[in-house]
Amino acid sequence: MNREWYMSRKLIVVVAFAAAIFPFAGAVADAGPQAAVLATVDAALDAAQSGDIKTMRTEYLPNCSFVDEFAPYQWSSMDAYFASAGEMYKQTDMSGTKVSRGSPKFVYVNSTSAYVVIPLKVQATVKGQPYRASGTLVFALQDTAAGWKISMQTWAKATENISPY
Numbered sequence: 245m246n247r248e249w250y251m252s253r254k255l256i257v258v259v260a261f262a263a264a265i266f267p268f269a270g271a272v273a274d275a276g277p278q279a280a281v282l283a284t285v286d287a288a289l290d291a292a293q294s295g296d297i298k299t300m301r302t303e304y305l306p307n308c309s310f311v312d313e314f315a316p317y318q319w320s321s322m323d324a325y326f327a328s329a330g331e332m333y334k335q336t337d338m339s340g341t342k343v344s345r346g347s348p349k350f351v352y353v354n355s356t357s358a359y360v361v362i363p364l365k366v367q368a369t370v371k372g373q374p375y376r377a378s379g380t381l382v383f384a385l386q387d388t389a390a391g392w393k394i395s396m397q398t399w400a401k402a403t404e405n406i407s408p409y
Contacts, residue, residue, distance in 0.1 A: 277353040284392040285348075285360050285383055293343055297326070304394045305386065311398040314409070336408040338375070341368040349380070358385040358392065370408040377404040 284303050291300035301322060310325040311318050314332040319325040332338070346363035353359075360383040368375045384396035 277358070278351050281351060281353050281358040281360060281385055281392050282348065284385060284394065285362065288394060289343070289345060289362075289381075304397075305388070308394055309396045311396075313399060313401050337371045338368050338408060341366065343367075345381075356387050357395075358387075359383070360385065370406065373406055375404070375406060375408060378402050 288300055288303035291297070291303070304322055306322070307320060308322055308325075309318070309320055310322075312325070312329075314328065316328065319328065344365045346365075348360055348362050350359065350361040362381050362383075364379060364381055366375075366377045366379075379399060379401040382396075382398045382400065383394050385392045386395045
């Protein structure tokens with residue numbers, strides 16, 4: 245019985261030590277790439293919020309894929325996405341859009357690509373009515389010669405108070 249107690253105690257100490265050391269080592273190793281990836285996503289979201297489309301474009305690859313809640317729901321370029329978004333804003337009479345973002349839920353980075361999940365809350369006016377929605381933006385990024393660039397963006401709506409469509 246003493247041998248089992250000793251072995252289980254030793255195992256607990258080893259597991260606790262590993263849990264304390266390895267996550268810390270991983271966080272330190274990923275701090276550089278994670279920070280660079282998040283800087284790209286932050287720059288894109290900041291530019292979108294301020295209406296700075298020129299800066300926003302610099303954060304995306306030209307053939308970036310987009311998925312969003314309005315028809316036709318998927319696009320294979322920023323120009324096509326912006327054209328449809330402009331139409332959606334006209335059709336829904338959406339204005340005064342304000343977006344607040346939460347802390348990233350997931351940031352996974354390897355040497356050439358990354359995956360980022362960020363919760364968002366949206367407030368706007370739709371056809372004269374207050375509109376609120378929440379959801380998640382999911383990004384895939386590629387490491388390029390010019391730095392990290394967004395290669396895919398998907399909006400997944402979780403809640404809304406009224407349908408804008």
